[in-house]
Amino acid sequence: MISIRYGFIAFVMIALAAVPTVAVAIDEPFYVSMFTRMLVMAIAACSLNLVLGYGGMVSFGHAAYLGLGAYVVGIGFYHASNDGMEWALNGWMHLALAIIIPGLVALLVGAISLRTRGVYFIMITLAFSQMLYYFFIGLERYGGDDGLSLWFLSDFGGVMDMNDDVHLYYLSYGLLLLILFMLYRLVNSRFGMVIKGAKSNERRLMAVGFPTYRYRLVAFGISGAICGVAGFLMANQSEFVSTAEMHWVHSGDLIVMVVLGGMGTLFGPVLGAVGFLMLEQYLPEMIRGGCEVIGGNDCGVAGEYWKIVFGPLLIMIVLFARGGIDGLLQGKVGRNG
Amino acid sequence: MADALTITDLVKQFGGLTATDHLSLSVDEGEVHAVIGPNGAGKTTLIGQLTGEITPNSGSIRFAGREITGLPVHRRSMLGLARSFQITNVLADFSAKANVALAVQAHQGHSFRFLRKAANDPRLVDPALEYLAIVGLDNRAEVAAANLSHGEQRQLELAMALATQPSMLLLDEPMAGMGPEDSARMVDILKRLKGDLTILLVEHDMDAVFALADRITVLVYGRAIATGTPDAIRSDPEVRAAYLGEETADA
Numbered sequence: 001m002i003s004i005r006y007g008f009i010a011f012v013m014i015a016l017a018a019v020p021t022v023a024v025a026i027d028e029p030f031y032v033s034m035f036t037r038m039l040v041m042a043i044a045a046c047s048l049n050l051v052l053g054y055g056g057m058v059s060f061g062h063a064a065y066l067g068l069g070a071y072v073v074g075i076g077f078y079h080a081s082n083d084g085m086e087w088a089l090n091g092w093m094h095l096a097l098a099i100i101i102p103g104l105v106a107l108l109v110g111a112i113s114l115r116t117r118g119v120y121f122i123m124i125t126l127a128f129s130q131m132l133y134y135f136f137i138g139l140e141r142y143g144g145d146d147g148l149s150l151w152f153l154s155d156f157g158g159v160m161d162m163n164d165d166v167h168l169y170y171l172s173y174g175l176l177l178l179i180l181f182m183l184y185r186l187v188n189s190r191f192g193m194v195i196k197g198a199k200s201n202e203r204r205l206m207a208v209g210f211p212t213y214r215y216r217l218v219a220f221g222i223s224g225a226i227c228g229v230a231g232f233l234m235a236n237q238s239e240f241v242s243t244a245e246m247h248w249v250h251s252g253d254l255i256v257m258v259v260l261g262g263m264g265t266l267f268g269p270v271l272g273a274v275g276f277l278m279l280e281q282y283l284p285e286m287i288r289g290g291c292e293v294i295g296g297n298d299c300g301v302a303g304e305y306w307k308i309v310f311g312p313l314l315i316m317i318v319l320f321a322r323g324g325i326d327g328l329l330q331g332k333v334g335r336n337g
Numbered sequence: 338m339a340d341a342l343t344i345t346d347l348v349k350q351f352g353g354l355t356a357t358d359h360l361s362l363s364v365d366e367g368e369v370h371a372v373i374g375p376n377g378a379g380k381t382t383l384i385g386q387l388t389g390e391i392t393p394n395s396g397s398i399r400f401a402g403r404e405i406t407g408l409p410v411h412r413r414s415m416l417g418l419a420r421s422f423q424i425t426n427v428l429a430d431f432s433a434k435a436n437v438a439l440a441v442q443a444h445q446g447h448s449f450r451f452l453r454k455a456a457n458d459p460r461l462v463d464p465a466l467e468y469l470a471i472v473g474l475d476n477r478a479e480v481a482a483a484n485l486s487h488g489e490q491r492q493l494e495l496a497m498a499l500a501t502q503p504s505m506l507l508l509d510e511p512m513a514g515m516g517p518e519d520s521a522r523m524v525d526i527l528k529r530l531k532g533d534l535t536i537l538l539v540e541h542d543m544d545a546v547f548a549l550a551d552r553i554t555v556l557v558y559g560r561a562i563a564t565g566t567p568d569a570i571r572s573d574p575e576v577r578a579a580y581l582g583e584e585t586a587d588a
Contacts, residue, residue: 190442190450190458197439200428207388207422208501209414209443218449 005329009267012274016173020166032165033237038277039172040233043179045257045269047226052255053264054187055219056199060122061109061129062254065102065224067246069231071136072098074148074241078141081151091154091162098232099225105132106224110217126248133246147242154236162236172233176270179226184266186222195219196264259318262326271325283310340399341366341505341535342387347396349382349559356382357393358559364505369531371538371546374556375579380539381423383556384509387537388420389413401504414443419503423510423539425490429483433474433493436482437465440500468496472526488519495526505535512542524548547571555579 016035023031044066051057076088076097087093113124137145153162160167186192197205198212205212235241253276261272288303296302317324322332342364349357356379364370372380385391387398389410398406400418408416428436438461442448445460455461469475472492477485482493491511498506511527512520524545527536531549540546546553547567554564555576563573570576 185452185454188454188456189452190448190455190461192451193435193439193442193455194448197428197431200430201426203390204422204426204428204497205439205443206410207414207420207426208440208497209411210448211409211411215448 004331005326008329009271012267012271013177016274020169024166029165032169034277034281036165036169036172036233036237038274039169039176040230040237041254041257041277042270042273043172043176043233044227044230044254045261045273046176046179046183047223047230048254049258049263049265049269050183050186050195050226051220051223052258053262053268054192054199055195055216057114057216057220058122058255059125059220059223060248060251060255061125061127062223062227063246063248063250064109064129064132065106065227066231066234066250066254067132067136067243068102068105069098069228070235070241070245071142071231072101072228073154073232073235074150075142076154077150077152077241078143078148089152089155091156094154095229095232098228100228102228102231103221103225106227107217107221109224110220114213114216114220126251129246129251130248133243133248136243136246143242145243147240147244150235150239150241153239154232168233168236172237175229175233179229180266180270183226187266191215191218256314260314260324262324265323265326268324268326275325279310279313280306339366339402340364341368341401342537343397343399344387345397345399347383347386347398348394349379349386349391350394356559357386357396360396360556360559360561362554362561362564364535364537365551366535367532368551369527369536369538369549371540371550371553372556373540373543373546373553377558378556379559380556381509382559384420384423384507384537384539387413387507388418411443414501414503417502417504418507419498419501419505420507421491421494421498421509421511423513425487425494427482427490427493427497430481432479432481433469433485433489433496434462434465434478436493437468437496437500438462440497441465441468444501465500468500469493471499471529472496473522488515488522491515491519491523492526495523499530503534505537506530508536508538508540510540511538512540512545515542520545 019035020032023029044062048059048062051059073094076094079085080088109125109128113121116124142148160171162168194205194210194215198216202212234245257272257276258269260275261270262268283306284303287306287309288299291299291302321328323330340363344360344362347357347360372383374380382391386393389408393406397404400416405413405416441461441464466475466478469478472495474489474492474496477489482490485493495511512523515523520542527549538549550567552564553567553570554561555570557579562579563570563576
């Protein structure tokens, strides 16, 4: 079964690498930005997976770090276009700040929320992300509720051009590969053993001498920093920054992606993000199509109710495919437990 | 001989219940000191206070010449105080080797090391295999802890405690739930450790206690009603009345 699993993962990663070439060949450039979004959400899901899947910390507020990363680009744009601060568009600076700021905020949020467990942890991470959400709504200067449309994107000089969808796509793809490699090293390192051990049995880890709090906290900070990278890419992809992306529903989407793909596996979140966004894209069309086949009325409306199919589908996967899509690929079918 | 552990006037109350009642106790260096008592005597509460999981209301705990009453759990482990749990408490989804390797890792400086693979780091794996050999689990190193038998999990529990290179072991019912064969094996392992380590042994299995202990303290309702050599305890009328009577009748 292992060969099916790695074969499929290799197929997905190679297929993703080929997306721009294929999209240009079939003259459907729309696919490039659609798949960029998948890569971006894959990065965000990978960041959540570090704390949720490997560390057992159910963060219900990761949309906040995504949003913070995006606002680094948005705020840089605002000052560049309104105050003539050309340097505020510097892409390298955007990327660096989109790592540092969400990372630091995650450390702060983690420092408080990691003193709690279980439902309380979930609720506190949710509360912090909603605080940030309303904070940015209140920031009228940067668009408040309406968000900011970005006329200029992150500027990487002559190295790459964010206005070119293919450049942005390969930047996203490269960053995803880099992050996957880093996470692979991280979760198998001494640090990773402590994180995974604390998920399995924190009391035992303390008894053998680990101050588990600080390790979990650092993992939480790293996770926030990686999620910020996704936010940076998201802003450049959508050419728009708004508070909507920080809303708690998106934190929930990220959790669904991780669970759907397979918690605590390296590639699971990538599969989950791609699967989630594919379903979101094509399920309405499939329902509309199916509706027309059976000759139903108002098929256009029926397609809008795609979540009626999506929800139960997710529940089925969670209940019957232990370890999500990645678990299915390993042949782990059966009840969770 | 110097005291390894000195408990002075320790009190722990849960609401109206006094689980530890002005308890004073000292354990000599290198000694196996058994604590026995009926259910509810406060034995596990005592262990909890020694490891730092439970905060006493008053009193003091000194270990290796140092006041440790307020120290957190992981700091006490660093000072050389190791425990095994009454209810098996290993990392179920880790292999036996990985369980012990993690305990070894805890005592090799900080673990903010993000790059090198831990699973084949000889500084972790080699000592882990040694500790598994001490408890007789070296041939089960790659088995996930969840798939070990109950007795083997108890042995793993001990290997993890040893891997923290303690000067003193707190063993909370190491024979709990074991059959006679596993119990005998555990007694053998502990006999081999005796002398090198100071051991505080909480145990219900009287055969094991009398086979291992240099001194025994009898705990009833959180108070020490007697402390002495196994022979002295066996013949103490108060102890017989409170506790040992029915246990020794068939021994």
